[in-house]
Amino acid sequence: MNYKEIEEIVKNTISEKRFRHSQGVAKRAVELASIYGEDIETARKIGIVHDIAKEMPRQEALTYAKENGIVFDEIEAKEPGLWHSKLGADIAVKKFGFTPDMVEAIIYHTTGNVNMNTMDKIIYVADKTDETRTIINRKEAVEISNNNLDEGILYIAKFMTEYSLKKDSLIHPDTINLINQLISKKKNGKLKS
Template identity: 30%
Template sequence: MEREKALAIVEKQLKKKRYEHTVRVMETAIKLAEHYGADVKKAEQAAIFHDYAKYRDVEEMRRWVISENLPQDLLEYGDELLHGPVGSFMIEREVGIKDAEIQSAVYYHTTGKRHMSLLDKIIYIADYIEPGRKTPGVEDIRAIVYDDIDQACWMAAQHTVLFLMEHEQPVYPDTFQLYNERLMLKK
């Protein structure tokens, strides 16, 4: 699907600020894909559609979790996580994107996971570091992302875990798995 068509589809689903975020994620993902030798077109598509389900009705997303036999524990960790996994199914059914790599990158863009593909990593970290993000520590991650994407993903997971713990929010197991995977490789 051509970029302009994909952006037009997504723009209808998102609020203005979220659409602008999506464009910045797309631009960041393209740069990372070019740098790391990943499929630029897939990175572009996954970035464009990563927040496709972001503003869907929460009850609708919960129904998708059940009807598509997604991990039921998604329903226990807060509604903010639902748009990635649900979006990965919605883009297939509603838009016709049946590419497993793109769907995986959309699915895990919020939580990350162990054994991420290069495309998964690109979308996960592009969403975290796009130029509009101002989260504490993001500059440190931006500084190393073109040298070591694995370290950048680990740092993003670490920051996410610490943020959620500080706010007494549950941490989804996939994020802990991403954090632990890199930590154990470092030892």
């Protein structure tokens, strides 16, 4: 399926506000893909699709998960805000023909993960620094992530964790492990740019 066809389906699935965010993420993913040498069209497609399941009603989401063999871990089960990552990845495969490689970025886009490859990192960063984002100091986050992708991830993961803690949200262990990994690397002067 080409980008325009995918975009049209996404537009008809989610709210206008979230669609504008998704377009912003696609745009920012393209920007980052060109900086870090990843495939532009792939980045754009993942960006537009990443939140496809975000507005699925809870009961529908649970039924979809059950019917499609999607299992939530202990923390995910308690935080419905995390469900759309695995659900969205499954939809991306079945509806848009995404490859397992492409959907990894959707699976990791909310919590981050120590095993993220460059494309996964691009989508994670694009999701938090697109032009519709207001909760983060966007200018600083963009500057850092355009200069050093791992530095950008660390900045964002720390910010998002503080933000979640203030709201009394649970922190997924994948995010804690990611922050620990990047701080350890930073201490050893090994943060990849």
